[in-house]
Amino acid sequence: MKRLSDVKRIGFGAMRLTGPGIFGPPADPAEARRVLLRAVDLGVDHIDTSDYYGPYVANDLIRETLHPYPPELVLVTKVGARRSDDGGWHPAFSPDEIRSAVHDNLGRLGVERIAAVNLRKMDGWEGSMADQWTVLAELRMQGLIGDLGLSSVSPAEVEELQQIAPVACVQNHYNLAHRQDDDFIDALNEQGIFYVPFFPLGGFNPLDVETLDGVAAKHGATSMQVALAWLLQRSPNILLIPGTSSVAHLEENLAAGRLKLDDEDLVALDKIG
Numbered sequence: 001m002k003r004l005s006d007v008k009r010i011g012f013g014a015m016r017l018t019g020p021g022i023f024g025p026p027a028d029p030a031e032a033r034r035v036l037l038r039a040v041d042l043g044v045d046h047i048d049t050s051d052y053y054g055p056y057v058a059n060d061l062i063r064e065t066l067h068p069y070p071p072e073l074v075l076v077t078k079v080g081a082r083r084s085d086d087g088g089w090h091p092a093f094s095p096d097e098i099r100s101a102v103h104d105n106l107g108r109l110g111v112e113r114i115a116a117v118n119l120r121k122m123d124g125w126e127g128s129m130a131d132q133w134t135v136l137a138e139l140r141m142q143g144l145i146g147d148l149g150l151s152s153v154s155p156a157e158v159e160e161l162q163q164i165a166p167v168a169c170v171q172n173h174y175n176l177a178h179r180q181d182d183d184f185i186d187a188l189n190e191q192g193i194f195y196v197p198f199f200p201l202g203g204f205n206p207l208d209v210e211t212l213d214g215v216a217a218k219h220g221a222t223s224m225q226v227a228l229a230w231l232l233q234r235s236p237n238i239l240l241i242p243g244t245s246s247v248a249h250l251e252e253n254l255a256a257g258r259l260k261l262d263d264e265d266l267v268a269l270d271k272i273g
């Protein structure tokens with residue numbers, strides 16, 4: 001099975017294939033399926049998802065649309081949260097809940113092994129995640145998981161959990177205008193750990209910065225393409241999973257891989273953060 005270390009720089013984040021508030025079915029399920037098919041058609045080999053998107057909506061769409069999966073497709077899920085009937089987000093962080101969530105994701109996606117699972121630290125969690133990480137390490141030893149990752153974590157947490165089992169990737173909030181992880185990214189790069197920014201385009205508040213528009217106009221590109229190209233050039237350990245519910249945006253985002261920013265662009269863009 002292909003691993004995260006083998007994927008292309010730009011993948012796809014499936015969170016936007018759900019309804020408003022990442023809850024319930026999407027407004028246009030047929031377009032959601034077209035997005036997934038087009039992604040694979042254009043060579044996307046990395047899809048980021050979770051049972052708690054919908055809940056189950058993103059994973060059901062992925063399985064219904066793409067199963068049996070192309071052998072090169074790397075599916076990455078995350079565990080640590082659950083949804084309530086009113087769309088609320090809640091921690092599901094006990095070791096038993098973590099174990100069940102992995103089995104649920106395996107079943108929902110229709111696979112015997114998931115290429116990578118991220119442990120998502122929920123807001124407000126204090127203290128060590130060693131017990132949860134140990135459960136994931138055991139499931140990995142059983143062959144149910146390829147690689148382990150962490151989400152919304154600090155350098156100290158990565159350092160602690162690395163003692164239990166290797167951290168293959170970190171998924172934190174980062175983009176041109178949200179640069180708190182600058183040093184962290186460089187440190188992870190030195191350790192050979194991938195960094196997968198969530199909200200690469202700004203998430204619920206898409207980036208809207210004049211400098212971006214200027215650089216985009218110079219290259220005949222879009223602002224979103226510049227934001228993604230900047231991330232690709234920011235550090236070699238960055239893997240992208242921009243999310244979209246539209247085929248047009250998907251195609252635009254994937255084309256950002258061909259955009260090369262020059263030094264003048266990088267200096268201007270650096271001032272945004």
Ligand SMILES: NC(=O)c1ccc[n+]([C@@H]2O[C@H](COP(=O)([O-])OP(=O)(O)OC[C@H]3O[C@@H](n4cnc5c(N)ncnc54)[C@H](OP(=O)(O)O)[C@@H]3O)[C@@H](O)[C@H]2O)c1
Pocket residue numbers: 012013014015016048049078120151152171172197198199200201202203204206224225241242243244245246248249250252253
């Ligand atoms: N670990 C975590 O805690 C966590 C948290 C959030 C997300 N994630 C993962 O990270 C992925 C990326 O994050 P995200 O989807 O929230 O945020 P994002 O990629 O920063 O932005 C997605 C938003 O930008 C819009 N968009 C996408 N491409 C566009 C384009 N070319 N032009 C204009 N607008 C565009 C989308 O709307 P349209 O649908 O209209 O294109 C959507 O509203 C998610 O899909 C999910 O897999 C992880």
